Amino acid sequence: MTIRTRLTFWYAAVLFVSLLAVGVAAYFEIAxxxxxxxxxxxxxxxxxxxxxxxxxxxxxxxxxWCGLPALMxxxxxxxxxxxxSLAPVARLRAAAEKITARNLNDRLPRTGNGDxxxxxxxxxxxxxxxxxxxxxxxxxxxxxxxxxLKTPLTVLSGEAEVxxxxxxxxxxxxxxxxxxxxxxxxxxxxxxxLTLLAKADAGQIALALEPVRLDELVxxxxxDAQILAEPQRIQVELAACEEIxxxxxxxxxxxxxxNLADNAVKYNQPQGRVTMSLxxxxxxxxxxxxxxxxxxxxxxxxxxxxRFYRGDPAHSQxxxxxxxGLSIAKWIVSAHNGTIQIESAPVKRTTVTVRLPLNN
Numbered sequence: 001m002t003i004r005t006r007l008t009f010w011y012a013a014v015l016f017v018s019l020l021a022v023g024v025a026a027y028f029e030i031a032x033x034x035x036x037x038x039x040x041x042x043x044x045x046x047x048x049x050x051x052x053x054x055x056x057x058x059x060x061x062x063x064x065w066c067g068l069p070a071l072m073x074x075x076x077x078x079x080x081x082x083x084x085s086l087a088p089v090a091r092l093r094a095a096a097e098k099i100t101a102r103n104l105n106d107r108l109p110r111t112g113n114g115d116x117x118x119x120x121x122x123x124x125x126x127x128x129x130x131x132x133x134x135x136x137x138x139x140x141x142x143x144x145x146x147x148x149l150k151t152p153l154t155v156l157s158g159e160a161e162v163x164x165x166x167x168x169x170x171x172x173x174x175x176x177x178x179x180x181x182x183x184x185x186x187x188x189x190x191x192x193x194l195t196l197l198a199k200a201d202a203g204q205i206a207l208a209l210e211p212v213r214l215d216e217l218v219x220x221x222x223x224d225a226q227i228l229a230e231p232q233r234i235q236v237e238l239a240a241c242e243e244i245x246x247x248x249x250x251x252x253x254x255x256x257x258x259n260l261a262d263n264a265v266k267y268n269q270p271q272g273r274v275t276m277s278l279x280x281x282x283x284x285x286x287x288x289x290x291x292x293x294x295x296x297x298x299x300x301x302x303x304x305x306x307r308f309y310r311g312d313p314a315h316s317q318x319x320x321x322x323x324x325g326l327s328i329a330k331w332i333v334s335a336h337n338g339t340i341q342i343e344s345a346p347v348k349r350t351t352v353t354v355r356l357p358l359n360n
Contacts, residue, residue, distance in 0.1 A: 007082050012075045019067045023060075088117050096124070102201070104132035135201075143198040146191045153191060157184045193324035197307065200331050207249040207335055211359050214244045214253065214285055218278045221257035225274060228265045232272075236265075239277040244285045245359040248336045256332040257287070259325040260352055264291040267350070284338075284355045295346035304342055305330045 088111055095108045107125045111118045160181040164174065199205045222238045229236050246253075264274045272292040279286050296304060303309045308323040333340040338356040 008075065008079050011078045011082075012071075015071050015074055019071055023062075023067065026062075092117070092121060092124075099128065101135060104128055104135060139198050139201050142194055143202065146195040146198065149191050150188075150195075153184060153188045157181060157188065160184060190324065193328060197324065197327060197331065200335070205335075207252060209247055209249060211245050212248050212250050212253060214246050214287070214356070215241050215278055217250070217254050217257055218276065218287065220254070221261050222276055224258060225261040225265060225276070228262060229268075229274060232265070232268065232270050234265055234268050234270070234272050234274060236274045237276070239275055241276075241278045242280055244278060244280060246285050246336070246356045247359040248356065252332045252335070256329050256354070259329045260289050260354075263325055264289050264293075264350075264352075267291065268293040280358070281355070283358065285358055287354045287356075288351055290349055290351040292348070293350055295348060295350050296342065296344035297346060298344075301342060301344060305340075 092108060099106060099108075107128065108121050110121045110125075160177055163169065163177045164181065169177065196205070218241050219238070222236065222241075225236045261274070261276075268274065268291045274292075275288075275290045277288050300309075305326050307327045330340055333354055333356070336356050338354060340352065340354045342350065342352050344350040
């Protein structure tokens with residue numbers, strides 16, 4: 001129930017009770033005054049009681065024919081006045097709903113009349129400024145930290161690769177060096193992902209937009225997915241691949257498709273299935289990829305695009321990943337003015353659907 005509706009109900013109730021109180025008071029005043037006059041004139045009590053009944057009927061008629069219309073008019077006027085008074089609140093709510101982490105520089109509109117609502121809007125704007133400053137500091141820290149980590153990681157990876165080429169190493173030492181190299185490469189992928197997302201948040205990544213044959217990228221991605229799926233004997237199918245052209249960044253679109261294919265293979269069951277398709281649907285290019293993995297619990301679906309979020313801790317421990325792939329995928333889709341959504345039936349099927357505008 002809205003504030004306006006609630007206030008109107010309260011307002012109508014107060015007016016109705018007030019109207020009854022006025023009617024009751026008027027009846028008793030009229031009846032008492034007339035009874036006193038009639039008693040002085042020597043009128044019998046029987047006739048006085050009849051006059052009191054007539055007074056009650058007269059007051060009731062006045063309340064019905066005059067009081068109720070006045071009550072309805074007052075309620076209607078109150079509804080209109082409250083609508084006008086609360087209109088700035090509705091505009092403030094609509095403007096606040098548009099504020100996200102990407103547009104904290106925007107400010108809520110102020111009326112400038114200095115009333116309580118205008119001052120509250122000013123407080124909200126000051127809060128947005130503080131939030132924007134905090135987000136900028138986090139982005140700068142992430143960007144600088146990931147940049148500083150790249151050099152030592154490159155050096156350590158190089159040293160591990162050199163150590164692996166040393167033929168004097170024992171089998172145990174070689175295995176240890178190989179494990180260290182794998183972890184260093186995994187850490188390097190995390191750093192690269194954080195760098196990409198931090199630059200994207202700061203608006204420092206410019207897309208090289210051009211007409212791109214999306215069907216060609218999907219066929220290349222299909223071939224890559226078959227290679228990724230071979231160790232687990234997962235079957236990869238390309239159900240449909242219509243000739244479709246979009247306007248986008250070829251490198252980023254390829255990265256998007258590869259991230260989705262990699263997830264579909266990693267979060268699958270041995271000898272499972274991955275199905276891809278590319279079609280035109282509702283004036284857009286629609287790419288879908290589905291797998292037969294363990295699925296995603298319903299309560300985890302709203303958070304799958306959060307950074308570092310991994311829905312099933314038990315399963316995630318056996319899967320190599322850092323929880324940034326879907327975050328990067330969502331950014332790429334959003335940067336191309338598209339949409340991405342995930343539907344999942346646990347232990348049955350998980351489907352990712354990407355829609356991108358056609359190149360008209």
